[in-house]
Amino acid sequence: MAKNLLQGRVTAAHGRHYRVAIDHSDQSRHCYPRGKKAGIAVGDHVQILPEGEHEGLITEVLPRRNLFYRSDIQRSKLFAANIDQLLLVLAAEPEFSDDLLGRALVAASSAGVAAHIVLNKSDLPGTAAARQRLHATEALGVPVHMLSALDAAQVHEQLMPLLQDRCTLLLGQSGMGKSTLLNALVPDALAATQTHSEALGTGRHTTTLTRLYTLPGGGDLIDSPGFQAFGLQHLGPQEIEHGFPEFAPAIEQCRFYNCTHRHEPGCGVLAAVASGGISAQRHALYLRILAENEAAKRY
Incomplete structure (x- = not known):
C-alpha cells in the first residue's frame, strides 16, 4: 500500500457520501468514491486517499466475506458487507x-448469513396469530425472539448474548419498531445518527442513512432503512x-x-x-422469484 493511502471501515452511508473510520486510530473521514458507480456498503473495508x-477519496474496496443486498430492474440497494448474521424485525x-x-x-x-427473527410489540393482541404464522419459518431453523422493544431490560436480556462479538444487520419493514429496538440496544443511537447525518451533509433526512454502531458489550450493529420491496x-x-435449503x-x-422444480416429471x-x-x-415464492428474474432479463 502506498504511503499516503489509509485503510478503514465504512461506518455510515448516504447516497455517494460515506464515513470511514480509519484503522488503528480514533479518526474518521468524510469520503467519496472514485467514478460514478460506488458499489460501497457499510461494513466494507476500504483504502482511501x-x-x-477531514476528507478522502475511496480508491479501493478490499475483498469482502459477503454482501447483503436487494435488486430490481431500476436499482440495487446495498444493505451491508462483511456481516455475521441478520436480525429481521417483524410485528403483528x-x-x-x-x-x-x-x-x-x-x-x-444465498449469502451464507444466519438469520434471526425478532417478533416485536409482543404486548399487542395480534401477536399470538403472528407467532403462529412464523411456525413454518422456525421449522426451517430460523430462531424467533418475542419481545417488546419498549422494555429495554427485556431487549438486553434476550438479544445481547446473540449480538456480542458479531456484526449484525438490523433489517425490517417500515413500522415494525426497528428504530425503537435500536435505541434500546444503543441508547445514544439517535444522537449518533444525527451527528453522522450532519457530517454526511444530509441534514435531518436520516431515513436513507445506513449506520454502524458499536454495541456497549462488544460487537457491531448495522441499521439500514426500512423497506417495502425486496427484489432478488x-x-x-x-x-x-x-x-x-x-x-x-x-x-x-x-x-x-x-x-x-417447476413441472418436471419425477421431481x-x-x-x-x-x-x-x-x-x-x-x-410458490421460489416460483415467483424465478419468474421475476426471467422476466427482468427480457427487458
Whole structure:
C-alpha cells in the first residue's frame, strides 16, 4: 500500500457520501468514491486517499466475506458487507409481509448469513396469530425472539448474548419498531445518527442513512432503512435454489440433474410439496422469484 493511502471501515452511508473510520486510530473521514458507480456498503473495508484534514477519496474496496443486498430492474440497494448474521424485525401491527420475509431469508441463505427473527410489540393482541404464522419459518431453523422493544431490560436480556462479538444487520419493514429496538440496544443511537447525518451533509433526512454502531458489550450493529420491496434479480437459478435449503434432501430424489422444480416429471421437490414435506407457500415464492428474474432479463 502506498504511503499516503489509509485503510478503514465504512461506518455510515448516504447516497455517494460515506464515513470511514480509519484503522488503528480514533479518526474518521468524510469520503467519496472514485467514478460514478460506488458499489460501497457499510461494513466494507476500504483504502482511501486523504484529502485535507477531514476528507478522502475511496480508491479501493478490499475483498469482502459477503454482501447483503436487494435488486430490481431500476436499482440495487446495498444493505451491508462483511456481516455475521441478520436480525429481521417483524410485528403483528402493522401486519408483516410473508413474501418480504421469505425474500429476506432467501437473500440471507444465498449469502451464507444466519438469520434471526425478532417478533416485536409482543404486548399487542395480534401477536399470538403472528407467532403462529412464523411456525413454518422456525421449522426451517430460523430462531424467533418475542419481545417488546419498549422494555429495554427485556431487549438486553434476550438479544445481547446473540449480538456480542458479531456484526449484525438490523433489517425490517417500515413500522415494525426497528428504530425503537435500536435505541434500546444503543441508547445514544439517535444522537449518533444525527451527528453522522450532519457530517454526511444530509441534514435531518436520516431515513436513507445506513449506520454502524458499536454495541456497549462488544460487537457491531448495522441499521439500514426500512423497506417495502425486496427484489432478488442479482441471483441466478442455482443461487435461488440454495436460498431454499429445505429443498436439498428432496433434490436428491429428482430424476433429472438439471431439474428446475417447476413441472418436471419425477421431481423430488414437487413430490415433497404434494406430500406436505415442503411448504407450498415457500415453493410458490421460489416460483415467483424465478419468474421475476426471467422476466427482468427480457427487458
